Amino acid sequence: xxxxxxxxxxxxxxxxxxxxxxxxxxxxxxxxxxxxxxxxxxxxxxxxxxxxxxxxxxxxxxxxxxxxxxxxxxxxxxxxxxxxxxxxxxxxxxxxxxxxxxxxxxxxxxxxxxxxxxxxxxxxxxxxxxxxxxxxxxxxxxxxxxxxxxxxxxxxxxxxxxxx
Numbered sequence: 001x002x003x004x005x006x007x008x009x010x011x012x013x014x015x016x017x018x019x020x021x022x023x024x025x026x027x028x029x030x031x032x033x034x035x036x037x038x039x040x041x042x043x044x045x046x047x048x049x050x051x052x053x054x055x056x057x058x059x060x061x062x063x064x065x066x067x068x069x070x071x072x073x074x075x076x077x078x079x080x081x082x083x084x085x086x087x088x089x090x091x092x093x094x095x096x097x098x099x100x101x102x103x104x105x106x107x108x109x110x111x112x113x114x115x116x117x118x119x120x121x122x123x124x125x126x127x128x129x130x131x132x133x134x135x136x137x138x139x140x141x142x143x144x145x146x147x148x149x150x151x152x153x154x155x156x157x158x159x160x161x162x163x164x
Contacts, residue, residue, distance in 0.1 A: 074110035107142035118145035
């Protein structure tokens with residue numbers, strides 16, 4: 001049975017999935033000596049041996065079309081004060097890094113945004129086409145977390161605080 005058989009709309013699917021709290025991040029890479037990146041909320045850990053993480057990019061993503069040629073990427077785990085970066089890293093046709101503080105990762109050189117609650121630096125390990133998205137798996141090469149900075153979360157169409 002497929003979703004076509006059950007006649008579930010994509011809007012209803014999104015509404016129900018919105019009840020699952022997700023973290024929010026920005027995937028970044030260096031392409032032709034320039035930083036690029038896009039917003040994600042589909043990030044997950046995959047394996048402890050070897051250390052692997054994954055995220056999804058839509059087939060229509062022009063940023064992923066550029067980034068897939070890079071060997072490395074970083075997942076920037078946004079802090080609760082960085083919700084404005086989601087719209088910045090979702091817009092088309094702009095320099096998404098203009099006016100932002102960032103530095104190169106000490107491991108791969110991927111862009112690391114300032115004031116995040118953490119980052120994970122990776123080498124692209126696998127890319128699979130699944131539905132209307134690409135599944136990107138990364139081998140973890142470096143990471144860092146800031147324990148006193150609360151992460152940004154997304155729930156039912158809104159940004160929420162997880163600070164306790």
